[in-house]
Amino acid sequence: MPVLEMKDICKSFFGTYANRDVCLEVREGEIHALLGENGAGKTTLMNILYGMYQKDAGSITIDGHEIVFKSPKDAIARQIGMVHQHFTLVPTLTVQQNITLGLRDSGYPFSRERARCEHIDRLSDSYGLKTHSRALVKNLSVGEMQRVEILKLLYRKAKILILDEPTAVLTPQESDHLFAMFKQLKAEGCSIIVITHHIQEVLDHCDRVTVLRDGCSISTVETKGIDAKQLSTMMIGRELVPVARERQNHHMDAPVLELVDFGFKRNGGKVGSVNLSLRQSEILGIAGVDGNGQKELLETLMGLRDHEKGKMVCCQQDISNASTAERRLVGIGYISDDRHRDSLVLDMGIAENLMLRPARSTAATQGHMVNKQCMLEQATRIVKEFSIKSHGLQEPMRFLSGGNQQKLVLAREFIGSPKIIIAFQPTRGLDIGATEFVHNQLLAMRSAGCATLLVSTNLEEILLLSDRIAVIHEGSIMDTIENKAVDITRIGLLMAGVRTEGAAR
Amino acid sequence: MKRRDDEWVSLLIVIGATLLVAFGLIALVGSNLMVAVSSFLRGIFGSSYAMSEVLVRATPLMLAALGVSIGFKTGFTNLGAEGQLYMGAIAITATALVFPGLPPIVMIPLVILVGFAAGGAWALVPGFLKARFSISEVIMTIMLNYVAINLVGILVRTGLKDPAYPYPMSPILPESANFMQLLPPTRIHAGLVMALLMVIAVHLLVFRSRLGFEMRAVGLNGRACHCSGIQVNRATILSAIAGGGLAGLAGVSEIAGLHHRLIEGISPGFGYVAIIVALLGKNHPFGIVFASIGIAALQIGSMAMQRTAGVPTSIASIVMGALILFLVIRDSRQSIAILEGV
Structure with missing residues (x-):
């Protein structure tokens, strides 16, 4: 029986679907990958589960009971924990203080700091996390901060752990350690949901994978008996053409x-x-x-x-x-x-963002004035050349997708062949x-x-x-x-x- | 489309809420609502003189608000228009008294330039400190208001005092420094023309020039400008000078067009009300024209209301405050909605 079942989850922001009839089923003691491109709706789905967002439609069942989370507090009470991509730690507090933040000791209002520290150190040792409970968070490396975040969940006795892109900040070796720890947690009956867009990671370490694309769940499969090619096709809806990089012979010129x-x-x-x-x-x-x-x-x-x-x-x-x-x-x-x-x-349009260069290197500047026609012509040309999708040259950048925003940045930086x-x-x-x-x-x-x-x-x-x-x-x-x-x-x-x-x- | 409708609906709610506050206050002071409203309206539209008074009052508001808006566009929160206005007033008084013999053709451009320079210099201090040492301009501009206001107090008792009278005020300025009366017997003067010309000039600067583009970009995302090789400090300092200068012109216009001498309290808080005008006009020069006339009408109308219906003019200030508060709430609600959508 699945520990967690999300059925036909819908969530839209201002008429655009972020999730559309998404289904997710997680079993006890498995590492479940949520695979998809950026913008496929993975994080939205997990934020709904964690109570950060309210779903528009659908149902969430945990251990057979249908639940409604109004805030992450409810989710934590149900033993669900999440590590966000951007960590939520207070840099000036110690590891112990960060982990116990918002919790009440049995002896409240008197704190029992030593007992808490010992508890955390024991917990940390048992998973090989090597974190010192009295260290200040601001002195930790990114990898260590992530371990503190995970400890936070373990301290709160989470049974379902959600991790948003956990390996993005780790070296390959650190990633291996992380997944080794997940295996240990799995053996203890925890379920782990890993949000990722790295196919290899899914194949190497996860038991099952649910693929999301454009806000819809495409399918859920066992990672045994599937290969990278099939997964990438599911993920992007077509086969990936590898970038061709032909070798070039470098003249031994003086370096640029x-x-x-x-x-x-x-x-x-x-x-x-x-x-x-x-x-x-x-x-x-x-x-x-x-x-x-x-x-x-x-x-x-x-x-x-x-x-x-x-x-x-x-x-x-x-x-x-x-x-x-x-x-x-x-x-x-x-x-x-x-x-x-x-x-x-972000609050200016495409044309004006293209002018964000030193005045002398902008074609559309004539003396002290801006030549609007020249500015719009340049923008029109670049939009066409880089196929930037927008609702007109004056539309604020804020409303363009990340890809189109980045295309514009590239186009601007490439002006005048640097x-x-x-x-x-x-x-x-x-x-x-x-x-x-x-x-x-x-x-x-x-x-x-x-x-x-x-x-x-x-x-x-x-x-x-x-x-x-x-x-x-x-x-x-x-x-x-x-x-x-x-x-x-x-x-x-x-x-x-x-x-x-x-x-x- | 839907967003448009929401905007109108929310604007109506804001207006309704503001009126409710106004009516509530009028009822609270025990005045007859009908008498109060009719005297308010008659105070504004009752006669051509009443209407001209609105324009007279709108003139300094418009100039100072243009100054404030340039700062806001560049992310320079200039709350010191009041002080800059007084510096402009000191500058014109001193100049005209030192060179009384100059013909108007020389005198008028000279006092305008000197007034602009004095206001600009007053704003340059916080502008430079912000650009160079990232010191908050908000506190500094407010503090410099006190310095300028009390500087006037000292000058009208010492250096610029009229020896013929025992009161703290300067002598009457030479006639060559007077702005032309446009429609006598009303008090409308050439300062209004100057203000409208400045509206066009500011529009050209902000929306048509390279510098204006840089100012706006700096105001929206200074960091990105810095990374793009745009001189953020230059834009900040220039906008401070231009904004302070425009507020200085408001002082020039008040002296040359109305008072013809420097006295304490020539500005009943024009520099502060200008902030409200700039906000209401959405920091757009054309918006500021309407906002300044609107706020001026509110003030003139409330004075009539005090005379006829015995409603204190303080109500006008409260209503202005409430209006701004409601507008800010409305805008923040919208920005929250936009943020959630991203």
């Missing part, structure tokens, strides 16, 4: 971009330092776990932060202290990982179609001679596109290797900060 002992400030007062060089028509991938200084490095490269020491040379020009505008005029384009915050003005593109997680939050588009565009720029610095926490993306791969750990480059018959284990170890001589090749 050179970083010499380039020091940058990292969050928390730490300093990172890198040596890198980037040639024409080359994509240099930087792999690494999120939060190892990638964002700070790129922002320093763009002049958004002050650099600490060393030199940044672009085409024989030292631009270490140049302003962002000057760097852009030299020919550097920037694709941020957070397009809403760093790249777009020499260097700095791309940080350019496909973050995009569906497969849009991801393909972005990959193809980056490869097209490479063919046109552009040098690209691609930083991503998605190793598959790095392996797919890069000519060379550098691995970043704690703000410094561990090693740089040619992308030919790469040993994934070695990259994983480098990502974790382990340099092994023997393990290579």
Whole structure:
């Protein structure tokens, strides 16, 4: 008998269906994957289960009883717990305080901190989580924070655990540990629902999988007896065409971009330092776990932060202290990982967002005035060229889909054929179609001679596109290797900060 | 379509709620509702003079609100229009008294420029501090209001005092510094024309120029502008100067068009009401024209109501406050709805 049954769940936001007659059945003691592209409705479905959203129609049955959750509080009372993609921890509190936040001890109002700490440490040890209950959360790594989130659920004795994209912030090895722990929980009778869009993860670690597409549940299957191809067809509704990356012979020209002992400030007062060089028509991938200084490095490269020491040379020009505008005029384009915050003005339209460049590099600026006709012509051309779907050039960016927003960012950064593109997680939050588009565009720029610095926490993306791969750990480059018959284990170890001589090749 | 309908319905609810507050207050002070309403309306539309008074009062509101709106568009929360207005008033008084012999053709442009510069300089202080050190402009602009208002108090008792009278006020300015009376005997003066020209100028600046585009973009997402190589600090500082300058012009217009001398309290809170006008006009120059006339009418009407029906004018301020409150509630409800949809 299933522990959890969600039947014909419907949920719409302003007339658009996020979930449409979705069915999900989870058995006791299984790891159940919820597979689908971004925007397929996975997170919405789980938020309904967790009581964050109210369903429009359908029923939820737990242990044979139909239930209605008004808030996550009700769900927790029913032993359902969820770890969100963006963690919900208070950085200035300790692990123990975060875990017990909102709970009442038996001795209330007197707290029994030591007993709680011991309980948490025991719990943590029994699952091999290696978390110290008195540590401050702000000092933890992302992986550790995730373990605290999981401990939070275990402390509340959750029987159904929901995890939204848990492996996104982990190294391959950490992911393996995570799933090993899930197996232990499973043996104890817990059910685990893992939201993911990584097919391999589903095949390797999960028992059954429910595929969602466009808000509908496509089917639920056992992972035994199904292969990656079948799953991807279910997930995107067609077969995936792999991106073709033809090899290019690099002329041994002088590098377009050179970083010499380039020091940058990292969050928390730490300093990172890198040596890198980037040639024409080359994509240099930087792999690494999120939060190892990638964002700070790129922002320093763009002049958004002050650099600490060393030199940044672009085409024989030292631009270490140049302003962002000057760097852009030299020919550097920037694709941020957070397009809403760093790249777009969401309340402006397509045409105006295309003008978000230094004044001198905008065709539509004439003297001090804006040439509206020129601006609209440019926008029309770009919308056509990049097939951006919208209801007109003045429609606020807010109402465009993530894929179309990102297309616009790409289009804008590619104006005036830049020499260097700095791309940080350019496909973050995009569906497969849009991801393909972005990959193809980056490869097209490479063919046109552009040098690209691609930083991503998605190793598959790095392996797919890069000519060379550098691995970043704690703000410094561990090693740089040619992308030919790469040993994934070695990259994983480098990502974790382990340099092994023997393990290579 | 549906969203449009909702907007109208909610606007009607806001108007209804505001009227309810107004009527409730009138009943509370024990006045006859019919007498109060009719005296209110007659105070506005009763005669051509009454109507002209509305325009006279709308003039400084319009100029100051334009200034406030430029700041708001750029994300510079300028609550210091009152102080900037007084700085403009000091500037015109000092200039006209120092150079009394200048012909009008020189004097008028000079006092306008100096008034703009004084208001702009007053707003430059918080503008620069915000741009350079990210110090909150909200507190600073408010505090500078007190400085400017009391500066006027000092000046009309010392440097700019009229020696012929014992009262704290400046001498009458030379006639060359007076704005033309447009329709005597009404008090409408050339300041209204200046205000309307500024409406067009602000519209061109904000919606047609590159700088205006940058200002709006900075106001909506400064971080993205920074990443795109747009000079955020420059946009912030320039918008502060332009906004302060426009508020300064309101001071110039009040002195040159109405008072012809500097006295304490030339502004009954125009700089603060301008914030309301800018909000009501949705920070759009054309919207501000209507909003300033509307608020001016409310104030003029309420004065008539006080004279005839004995209803205190404070009610007008309460009604304004309530109106803004309702509008903010309405807007936030909509933005919540939009956020949920994403």
